[in-house]
Amino acid sequence: MPEPSPSPAETKPRRRAGRPVGSVLDKAGITAAALALVSKKGYDGLTMAALAKSLGVAPSALYNHVGSKDDVLRLVEEDLMSQVDSSVFGSLPWEEAVKSWAYSYRDIFSAHTPLISVIAVLPVTDAPQTLAMYEAVTEGFLRAGFPEDRIIPCIVALEAYIFGAAFDATAPADIFDSGKLAESTPHFTAAVRSLGPVNYPSDLAFRMGLDALVAGFGALRG
Amino acid sequence: MPEPSPSPAETKPRRRAGRPVGSVLDKAGITAAALALVSKKGYDGLTMAALAKSLGVAPSALYNHVGSKDDVLRLVEEDLMSQVDSSVFGSLPWEEAVKSWAYSYRDIFSAHTPLISVIAVLPVTDAPQTLAMYEAVTEGFLRAGFPEDRIIPCIVALEAYIFGAAFDATAPADIFDSGKLAESTPHFTAAVRSLGPVNYPSDLAFRMGLDALVAGFGALRG
DNA sequence: GTCTATAAATGAATGCCATTCATTTATCTC
DNA sequence: GAGATAAATGAATGGCATTCATTTATAGAC
Numbered sequence: 001m002p003e004p005s006p007s008p009a010e011t012k013p014r015r016r017a018g019r020p021v022g023s024v025l026d027k028a029g030i031t032a033a034a035l036a037l038v039s040k041k042g043y044d045g046l047t048m049a050a051l052a053k054s055l056g057v058a059p060s061a062l063y064n065h066v067g068s069k070d071d072v073l074r075l076v077e078e079d080l081m082s083q084v085d086s087s088v089f090g091s092l093p094w095e096e097a098v099k100s101w102a103y104s105y106r107d108i109f110s111a112h113t114p115l116i117s118v119i120a121v122l123p124v125t126d127a128p129q130t131l132a133m134y135e136a137v138t139e140g141f142l143r144a145g146f147p148e149d150r151i152i153p154c155i156v157a158l159e160a161y162i163f164g165a166a167f168d169a170t171a172p173a174d175i176f177d178s179g180k181l182a183e184s185t186p187h188f189t190a191a192v193r194s195l196g197p198v199n200y201p202s203d204l205a206f207r208m209g210l211d212a213l214v215a216g217f218g219a220l221r222g
Numbered sequence: 223m224p225e226p227s228p229s230p231a232e233t234k235p236r237r238r239a240g241r242p243v244g245s246v247l248d249k250a251g252i253t254a255a256a257l258a259l260v261s262k263k264g265y266d267g268l269t270m271a272a273l274a275k276s277l278g279v280a281p282s283a284l285y286n287h288v289g290s291k292d293d294v295l296r297l298v299e300e301d302l303m304s305q306v307d308s309s310v311f312g313s314l315p316w317e318e319a320v321k322s323w324a325y326s327y328r329d330i331f332s333a334h335t336p337l338i339s340v341i342a343v344l345p346v347t348d349a350p351q352t353l354a355m356y357e358a359v360t361e362g363f364l365r366a367g368f369p370e371d372r373i374i375p376c377i378v379a380l381e382a383y384i385f386g387a388a389f390d391a392t393a394p395a396d397i398f399d400s401g402k403l404a405e406s407t408p409h410f411t412a413a414v415r416s417l418g419p420v421n422y423p424s425d426l427a428f429r430m431g432l433d434a435l436v437a438g439f440g441a442l443r444g
Numbered sequence: 445g446t447c448t449a450t451a452a453a454t455g456a457a458t459g460c461c462a463t464t465c466a467t468t469t470a471t472c473t474c
Numbered sequence: 475g476a477g478a479t480a481a482a483t484g485a486a487t488g489g490c491a492t493t494c495a496t497t498t499a500t501a502g503a504c
Contacts, residue, residue, distance in 0.1 A: 058453070176345075187361050282482085447504085467482100
């Protein structure tokens, strides 16, 4: 077993094959690296190869810790869910708490819309942070006097709205520019123009819809 | 220029290179084939190669008619938008018309959620069917007495809700199963159980949220 | 303490994917 | 009729997630 001569002064200290002395990877590290990569390069830049590189590791090494790229997305999702501020249900009256929670939720996920298609369909079973958020929100609804069997439908509806609004928040300002077809859509074009210089009222729309949902659901309290 | 001997009795009548006598492809045909492929194989099965094959053509031939796969998705989107029933605004009172339109919109796109991430951010400029829908909805709001500058925000909020709900509609029934973590989320778990055998109340939630939005927005009429 | 199973890394595939390009052939325009 | 253009083929290209054989370190069984 001849010792391979260690290449002197190599800028990249290449790890040789075989299990390293100290563990290099774990789920927390992978999650953090994935988040950093996304915030620097966006979701297009989140590839298994790029993730491995940012961790100083071969791509195949990742598969000792996650089963697939979707697994990585789930790790990221869980981390984001823990960042959603559900504590407001303990400190504010229900109306304000829901609105604050909804803004927090939307703001976080509007930078992570590619996750939404994964999350929305994902069983919550192995997602403790996500479950913790649901528990906090449910408790808030219970304290506000909601009948138990109305709480989940309300949360589902609110979440649907929040996810949809997260997409909106990333839309370009000129998304409603009717261009050459303006003449054939006079009413719509005029309605867009009436908004003034800001053509895409994502924030106004979010507030209006949220107010309506909160008002409507608030009436269900016993 | 020697004529290549036509292989006799070939099961697949291979087209030889060069422009064919009759045009094989056009946008309408590509759109129809893409829709058929999606309904048979889902969006995972919608690849440029599979699309080309279903049209009896080489993959590269598609690029004479569309610039990219995203272009194909845009074609599909336009087709779906034309299927959303906006005619109800001409025949029903505003509340019922909005609800009917929203159901139609959600039902169509719940089978096409992978499009949502594309649409939601897509300028409407070159999308005549989409614009036609917006025009019809805007007219409906105007007739109902809405101030011009409130119409677009209302539509944006409704659309956000509809897109989010389209994701919900595809979620598995056990999405809220808290599994081993049930003990640490007692209130949430109880709220889920209170729904009875149907654990994921997508339809009930959609109706409740839609009612709230319509009631809240209806108050804006002049 | 040694032996063995297992965990964690490398590096070299694999197969699929969207897309591009050179080439060929037909059609349109002047 | 000539030259430009449109529309097809078929052969690349490069990126992607994932798998596998191999190597090395560690933990647990005896």
